[in-house]
Amino acid sequence: MTATVIDGKAFAARVRGQVAEQVARLKAEHGLVPGLAVVLVGEDPASQVYVGAKGKQTVEVGMISVEHKLPVDTSEADLLALIAALNADAKIHGILVQLPLPSHLNSDLVINSIDPAKDVDGFHISNVGLLGTGQKAMVPCTPLGCLMMLRAHLGKLSGLNAVVVGRSNIVGKPMAQLLLGESCTVTIAHSRTRDLAAVCRGADILVAAVGRPEMITGDYVKPGATVIDVGINRIQRDGKTRLVGDVDYASAAAVAGAITPVPGGVGPMTIACLLANTLTACCRENGLPEPVGLTV
Numbered sequence: 001m002t003a004t005v006i007d008g009k010a011f012a013a014r015v016r017g018q019v020a021e022q023v024a025r026l027k028a029e030h031g032l033v034p035g036l037a038v039v040l041v042g043e044d045p046a047s048q049v050y051v052g053a054k055g056k057q058t059v060e061v062g063m064i065s066v067e068h069k070l071p072v073d074t075s076e077a078d079l080l081a082l083i084a085a086l087n088a089d090a091k092i093h094g095i096l097v098q099l100p101l102p103s104h105l106n107s108d109l110v111i112n113s114i115d116p117a118k119d120v121d122g123f124h125i126s127n128v129g130l131l132g133t134g135q136k137a138m139v140p141c142t143p144l145g146c147l148m149m150l151r152a153h154l155g156k157l158s159g160l161n162a163v164v165v166g167r168s169n170i171v172g173k174p175m176a177q178l179l180l181g182e183s184c185t186v187t188i189a190h191s192r193t194r195d196l197a198a199v200c201r202g203a204d205i206l207v208a209a210v211g212r213p214e215m216i217t218g219d220y221v222k223p224g225a226t227v228i229d230v231g232i233n234r235i236q237r238d239g240k241t242r243l244v245g246d247v248d249y250a251s252a253a254a255v256a257g258a259i260t261p262v263p264g265g266v267g268p269m270t271i272a273c274l275l276a277n278t279l280t281a282c283c284r285e286n287g288l289p290e291p292v293g294l295t296v
């Protein structure tokens with residue numbers, strides 16, 4: 001079997017189109033323009049690429065983009081003061097603090113200082129709790145993007161076996177919550193899981209969020225399964241820098257029913273969902289109806 005490729009790049013372009021349409025309507029009918037502030041501390045080159053891409057796409061869908069680039073030695077007090085100012089700024093509806101933060105900063109404290117209504121990453125403890133209890137939350141962008149692709153490809157997910165490899169707060173855990181919300185039977189695997197390959201072979205839906213290049217090979221995949229590769233790993237191969245996922249694409253695609261590529265899979269959907277969440281936050285903050293087709 002050769003797997004169907006789930007084209008995240010094309011899917012993300014459609015999501016951005018839907019966002020742009022609804023942003024235009026918000027402007028015409030209510031005079032509102034959603035605003036997203038991205039805060040980057042330090043000069044990690046990969047982070048700068050993401051922040052640049054986010055800013056460009058934010059403007060393309062008609063929203064306001066504000067970038068705050070702070071020096072690597074920024075104090076916690078200064079960062080908290082900036083977040084307090086953004087919380088109080090009526091033109092800003094979404095705030096994203098790029099992670100990881102330099103080690104002298106307490107990222108839990110920083111994230112939890114964001115107004116939960118503006119927490120478009122969905123990392124604030126209030127949003128984590130709301131998602132975990134099945135209430136209306138801001139949903140983390142990467143898992144939201146994965147869920148949108150799964151729904152589009154599979155339709156109803158109810159009753160399917162889902163295995164999420166990875167238990168981070170930003171990907172693995174919220175992904176598992178969303179799949180549980182879809183009535184999947186969910187297993188969360190991690191570095192202590194025994195016989196990971198056998199656990200993964202039980203999955204109708206296999207989500208890899210590990211951070212280990214090409215670890216999930218074809219022998220981890222149930223024939224016909226849907227494989228979502230969240231991993232973004234920069235490796236050297238044949239003297240060139242290449243981007244690969246956590247899934248060994250060639251061997252997995254030979255067994256799977258459908259698979260997301262890297263690049264061009266989950267990554268572009270993450271940014272599209274960030275824009276969707278900013279629109280959602282703007283609507284909620286102004287007591288307007290939820291955007292159509294862009295929330296869980």
Ligand SMILES: NC(=O)C1=CN([C@@H]2O[C@H](COP(=O)(O)OP(=O)(O)OC[C@H]3O[C@@H](n4cnc5c(N)ncnc54)[C@H](OP(=O)(O)O)[C@@H]3O)[C@@H](O)[C@H]2O)C=CC1
Nearest residue numbers: 142166167168171190191209210211230231232266267270
């Ligand atoms: N496409 C996108 O938009 C995004 C991509 N990413 C990418 O996704 C990947 C995961 O990111 P993130 O969740 O932040 O990573 P973390 O490093 O926070 O978590 C990795 C998880 O993988 C588990 N793990 C590590 N090694 C193994 C192993 N050998 N077998 C089984 N499980 C293992 C860890 O287990 P344990 O808890 O036991 O240590 C941990 O739960 C990375 O490649 C990252 O770059 C991240 C965010 C967004």
Ligand SMILES: Nc1nc(=O)c2c([nH]1)NC[C@@H]1CN(c3ccc(C(=O)N[C@@H](CCC(=O)O)C(=O)O)cc3)C=[N+]21
Nearest residue numbers: 050096097098099100121232263264265267268270271
């Ligand atoms: N507060 C916070 N929120 C995040 O959502 C967040 C973060 N911090 N820190 C870093 C990770 C990583 N992340 C990616 C987003 C887009 C691509 C993406 O668009 N990738 C392209 C390739 C881009 C390239 O070539 O480098 C693709 O997969 O096709 C990748 C990774 C968001 N993250």
